[in-house]
Amino acid sequence: MLGLLWLIPAIPFASALALAVLRIPRKLVAWIAAGATAASAVVALLVTFSFLGAPPAANAYTQVLWTWFDVGGLRPEIAFYLDPISLIMTLVVAFVGFLIHLYSTEFMIDDEGYSRFFAYMNLFFASMLTLLLANNLLLLYLGWEGVGLCSYLLIGFWYRDPANGRAGRKAFIVTRIGDTALVIGLFFLFHDLGTLRIQELMQRATEHWPVGSSAAVAAALLLLGGAVGKSAQLPLQTWLPDAMAGPTPVSALLHAATMVTAGVYLIARMHVLYSLAPLAQTAVAVIGAATLLIAGFSALTRWDIKRVLAYSTMSQIGYMFLALGVGAWPAAIFHFMTHAFFKALLFLAAGIIINAVDDEHNIFRMGGLRTRLPFAFWTFLIAGCSLAGLPLVTAGAFSKDWIIWGALSASNGSPEFWIVGLVGVLLTSLYTFRVIFLVFFGEAHSEVTKRPGYAMLIPCFVLAFLSIVGGYLKTPFGRFVETALPWTDGTRVAPVTDLVSEGISAFVFLLGLYLAYIFFLRKKSYATALASNPAGDLLHRFWFSDWGMDWLYDRVFVQPLVWFARVDKGDFIDGFYTGVARLNEFAWRLLRRTETGRLRWYAAGIAAGAVVFVAVVLFL
Amino acid sequence: MRRDLIFILISVEIMLNGAGVAFVAAGSRWGQPDGQIMFLFILAMAAAEVAIGLALVLRLYHHRHTLDADAISDMRG
């Protein structure tokens, strides 16, 4: 049964190709696209059962399809590698992807680019699975690039509006910077260690590179650069809020559940490398912590519901990075799993709401939707609680508390990280319930025009269910991935036990809930007073503009480059070619004067020519 | 430089005649009839050219009522 592994990415690839090339009627498109993802999910399930039932040797299974090429000692294969991490991630991605495809069959029903949309989505799906299942870094990079391409295509899906194209380009270019770092890292790794196959790579790394060696740190930092770009962390995080220009299912699939977690996957996969480079690992943790704070503050000020969710995603991935950085590897993957559930659900529910109120994104213009869209309300509430970390009931609480506990107790952890994590919980709770109270409670500001159909309701229902019960899988999960992702704790003595940590985070959650209640439901005047206070207003604007990063990047990078390009247009090599043209023009203008049409001119010309000609013959 | 078309044609005749003189002189110097034969051809050609040229001048005069060579410089540019 494990031999079916290759079907998991292959089926969506074939479906994407068919949708792109053939003309398929609309009804059939939905069946093909969703069906392909369903087939992938089913195969993933089968593979999982087979893996659990009869685990292969060393708890890892490799399936080699063919050799890609063989040049100069580099011999990557199209090969898939299955171990607990990739299994879990594949399962989650396939399943959530299928649900989102199902949702979008109804969400995008009115759109003219229906089959184009599903071609792109299936291509993305296949690329993401290739990325997850790849045996070597080059195949992983192939999937990496594939998801980047599909992200660009899907963000700018409604291409007739140039703003969407700009958002797509921004996403692509910013992640490109990260991709370049990643490629340089791949070159470096191959150059030093001679292989790109992941397992061999990690083995040789431990053999050749001592802990803390500069080579290991350099490689780790380069890979981190790639991960930072793809996962929208500091400093390459500016593209994610603008990526919300794409359709909501795209935001749900790419920018919440799957693509942005590719960076997390990369670092988790190469955890051996990061263990060899503590400096890089600390960098990972610091980046994660900083991003989670920055995004949290920015999410507090936003009025577009999708942008709040985008910043929230940024923040949660910051949590995952934090977990990776402190050495709590399983916690990061577990949080990825629960995050996929509740964040996708948040986006899908937001999609229902946006659809229902006629494409209105501004939360201040919604309100009182609790009674009119009850299903959306309950699902959004469940997902929001999961995000904020309602203890014991929701999955998000389990994973987040695990991370926060790991921030304190894991090998690379420290009390500062722990405090940052708790502040993050406060912020998360605050902005989540801000959105919930503003959208679902209070007075209504807009009309409900459309109600969701079954294709949109069922995925939300399933995801809501998973957002609740997913947390209970924590212990079996931990044991399952232990072989691949050891939990590197036990070397620090934590000042508090894990129960105390969980209790504190639960308290912080309630504090955030209470504050949101006060500010946004009870006494709205407090909020407006705070915002109109000059210091408050300044902070508001600062956090609103993503801590000024967009402005900074524009000034520092974009403007000089544009200026330079403009200057370069008149370079001297170009001048040579235009000079030839101008010379021609000049000669033309000269010679034009000889065509006067006057007879005497021509006669004089003949005479002068005769003189010159005879002179030439005589004297030369 | 005469601008009158008639004078231009007259000047052309003078030139042709001069060339013919040169040919005949050369032919008689070497004692061969070729020079005179050349002159005969030049003569025939001059006759043809004069006929056509004068017909054109007449036509032009009918249209433009002028014999100025500069007046017919429409093909300039």
Next chain:
Amino acid sequence: METAFYIAGAVAIISTVFTITRLNAVHALLYLVVSLLAVAVAFYTMGAPLVAALEVIIYAGAIMVLFVFVVMMLNLGRRAVESERRLMQGTIWVGPSVLSALLIVEVVYLIARVGLPGLPPGSGSGMLAPKQVGIALYGPYVIGVELASMLLLGALVGACHLGRPVSEKAEARYDGNSDGSRARSGGSVVRAGVGRSADAP
């Protein structure tokens, strides 16, 4: 014989100079006829009686008469003479004189370099009888004869066609196309010419 040649040559040159400096077209033509006759005499002294005769008959007799007829038909009148007088200033001779001088220099140089082996024409070379010319013409040069005849045929047809009377309507159409401000009344070289020369080249 030699003196006859030199006198005839001098007459030819002088009358040609007069030809190109006259204001009146008919005067110029008459001087040209004189020049051609002088050249015919020169031909005779060079020992080419055939071409001498042909020069007189065809060149002076037919071509020049054709010129005279056409000039008479054009009926240029006194105004033409006036305009020519106004236009013929000294400065217009500069360019042509320079070019001609250069050409003369080159020709003289050429002759001087090659050398003139043995000069006087006809002294001992004798006359080239027409019979000889005829034999040479219809011998090696017969193709030239045919081509010349075709050329003359073409000229004949062309002259006939161009000389056709043009209907008034077509004439008006032609005139409408061109610049209507062109002088219509009696041919004046001046008015149209001045208007033209005012334009930039």
